Amino acid sequence: MRAPAPPFLVFASAHVHFFLKPLLACPPYLFSLFDQYLLLACARYPLRLPVVATCFCEPVALSAADFSARWTALATSPTDDPACPREQVIYESTNRQWGELGFLLALVQLASLSSFEGACYWAGFERSDYTFSLACFFSLLVLLSAARALEKSQVYRCFLYARLLPP
């Protein structure tokens, strides 16, 4: 096995040289630091890779039966099973006027109302030409009240979708 060519990174005060060796080839993953002001000083530190992905992991001890059961449960994506719809319309307004400004105002109002109630955590959103979607941990009551508040302006037509979280 041939180790990949080490990349060379240059910082303002020091030259840092990484030796990334395959995990199977050699256990010590050496991180060598050469200080340009103290040329004789050379320190090597063992570094276990990969760092970023593993520092958030916590081992879970499962029996073979538990592993098999969970493995089967995760066989499909939530949207793959047509027999078990994960999304359904829980509220639909009667207003049918949409506009580019309407999307933004609706988004802002929904976000502000829910944030004001302190019951909503926005994880993100996506937009298309005719819809916008919000993903959040939400209080249904807060979102319903926000949608009805928007309807009073007779501008927006609101759909609220309930998406079931995976078991």
Place this chain on the structure above:
Amino acid sequence: MPACSLHNNHLSTTFPRPQVATFPARGGAAIDAAVMADVASRILVTGLKLGATPGENGAAASGGVNITGDGMKVPLQALGAATFRTGTVGANGQKASVGVLVKLEALNNTYRLSVRAMHGKISLAFKNVVKAQLA
């Protein structure tokens, strides 16, 4: 006080929860039980901090020596499970965690890596990390 983070295109791409990759071992070397046990111990358990799930005989890696009735060799297998702790705080104030299951199979000089998680992004990331160590 709830956090408010709006990321455009946050949900625009979805990844399937099951992720599978088949690739030859690095250098084309044959994979025997000793190599598989070493991979399970050092890469999956020590490196990736997966909890080792015991196989048929209680070892970290199992299979490879059984011959079924039709003459097919059972691939070597290593299983692992972990909880991926994220920094995202949910509505209940707790940080969200995502369960991850990893199944690594090897036959001759080829690995078959299967990763399943509660979220497709985690599956994809784990698959890429493990594959980068073995391929």
